[in-house]
Amino acid sequence: MRKIRWGVLSTAKIGRELVIPAIMNAANAELVAIASRDEARAKALADSLGVAKAYGSYEAMLADPEIDAIYNPLPNHLHVDLTLAAARAGKHVLCEKPIGMDLKDAERLRESPKNVFVMEAFMIRFHPQWQRVRDIVASGDLGEVRAVQTFFSYFNDDPSNVRNMADIGGGGILDIGCYAITSARMAFGSDPKRVVSLIDRDPAFGTDRLASALIDFGDGKRCDFTVSTQLVPFQRVHIMGTRKRLTVLIPFNQPTTDAILQLSQGARGDTDLETIVIDGCDQYQREVEAFSEAIATGTPLPYGIEDALVNMATLDAIFESERTNGWVSLG
Numbered sequence: 457m458r459k460i461r462w463g464v465l466s467t468a469k470i471g472r473e474l475v476i477p478a479i480m481n482a483a484n485a486e487l488v489a490i491a492s493r494d495e496a497r498a499k500a501l502a503d504s505l506g507v508a509k510a511y512g513s514y515e516a517m518l519a520d521p522e523i524d525a526i527y528n529p530l531p532n533h534l535h536v537d538l539t540l541a542a543a544r545a546g547k548h549v550l551c552e553k554p555i556g557m558d559l560k561d562a563e564r565l566r567e568s569p570k571n572v573f574v575m576e577a578f579m580i581r582f583h584p585q586w587q588r589v590r591d592i593v594a595s596g597d598l599g600e601v602r603a604v605q606t607f608f609s610y611f612n613d614d615p616s617n618v619r620n621m622a623d624i625g626g627g628g629i630l631d632i633g634c635y636a637i638t639s640a641r642m643a644f645g646s647d648p649k650r651v652v653s654l655i656d657r658d659p660a661f662g663t664d665r666l667a668s669a670l671i672d673f674g675d676g677k678r679c680d681f682t683v684s685t686q687l688v689p690f691q692r693v694h695i696m697g698t699r700k701r702l703t704v705l706i707p708f709n710q711p712t713t714d715a716i717l718q719l720s721q722g723a724r725g726d727t728d729l730e731t732i733v734i735d736g737c738d739q740y741q742r743e744v745e746a747f748s749e750a751i752a753t754g755t756p757l758p759y760g761i762e763d764a765l766v767n768m769a770t771l772d773a774i775f776e777s778e779r780t781n782g783w784v785s786l787g
């Protein structure tokens with residue numbers, strides 16, 4: 457089977473450090489072009505990687521007929537515009553999370569041609585540790601799963617970082633709150649029904665720097681999460697069943713080393729934990745391989761535009777709750 461030919465939009469850090477290597481290492485993908493707002497920057501990165509084509513504008517790369525798939529790691533305010541432009545140019549698009557600035561912005565993606573795949577780039581979905589979580593939940597070993605508790609934080613007060621620019625989609629809720637929503641949806645296998653939030657904003661940036669939300673999944677199930685751009689780096693997900701607890705130690709930025717889950721042993725609670733070791737892998741490479749495979753076979757993954765809109769609607773509801781100081785219903 458021929459390799460899927462990828463073009464990368466921008467010289468973004470996530471591309472340079474994680475997703476470009478993933479494309480280059482993927483068995484069924486190859487990197488053929490890099491585009492930047494600045495041609496010299498595109499050329500410098502392309503040359504350093506031995507990539508033949510460097511474009512000085514995003515639009516020029518989208519017009520390249522040799523390219524099958526585009527990776528879009530632009531700042532959040534450009535996700536929809538460039539994803540839609542790429543899709544209209546006949547390219548499949550792996551677009552970084554969150555897929556847009558808000559639901560209204562993201563709904564424009566419904567105008568994408570139906571013969572191209574657009575996927576929100578949640579690499580965690582392709583890490584086998586999350587497949588194991590889903591299997592354990594489905595096995596019934598935890599009892600009935602009723603609560604998911606998530607913490608995700610890092611410290612970044614650099615004013616030049618996209619995360620600290622409110623007008624282009626900065627703030628912790630869009631940057632990492634989206635992982636809490638996606639992982640809870642995976643654990644419950646259902647979608648949020650209503651949301652209430654508590655948000656503290658950075659006085660200079662205007663971005664949310666400490667945010668908590670309670671998400672009602674219906675049927676007595678809920679996720680509560682706290683995310684922060686200005687707290688000690690930490691991440692954890694606890695999945696609480698009526699019989700057992702399952703904890704994902706590094707749920708999101710899992711490196712390529714072995715991943716660890718902890719499973720409590722029924723009535724003995726935390727005094728006797730089973731450690732489940734999942735072989736290390738590169739979750740970005742698995743994401744690229746899965747998307748390339750979908751393109752090659754014409755079989756879409758279950759993470760298309762409508763799935764991304766559920767995440768976006770939930771993010772919107774979190775902000776709406778801040779404005780209205782109460783519960784916000786979804787759907």
Ligand SMILES: NC(=O)C1=CN([C@@H]2O[C@H](COP(=O)(O)OP(=O)(O)OC[C@H]3O[C@@H](n4cnc5c(N)ncnc54)[C@H](OP(=O)(O)O)[C@@H]3O)[C@@H](O)[C@H]2O)C=CC1
Binds near residue numbers: 466467494529578
């Ligand atoms: N899945 C994951 O693990 C991760 C996902 N991300 C997501 O990737 C996206 C980019 O994040 P990150 O790599 O940290 O961002 P960077 O700031 O490193 O990169 C963004 C790139 O976009 C281009 N760009 C175009 N317009 C602007 C603008 N107005 N301001 C700044 N840059 C602009 C620049 O490239 P150029 O000048 O070359 O055109 C820039 O390098 C975000 O959506 C983020 O949520 C980020 C990190 C990890």
Ligand SMILES: O=C1CO[C@H](CO)[C@@H](O)[C@@H]1O
Binds near residue numbers: 632709
């Ligand atoms: O998606 C991402 C992965 O996690 C990082 C935090 O550790 C985020 O900042 C980034 O945008």
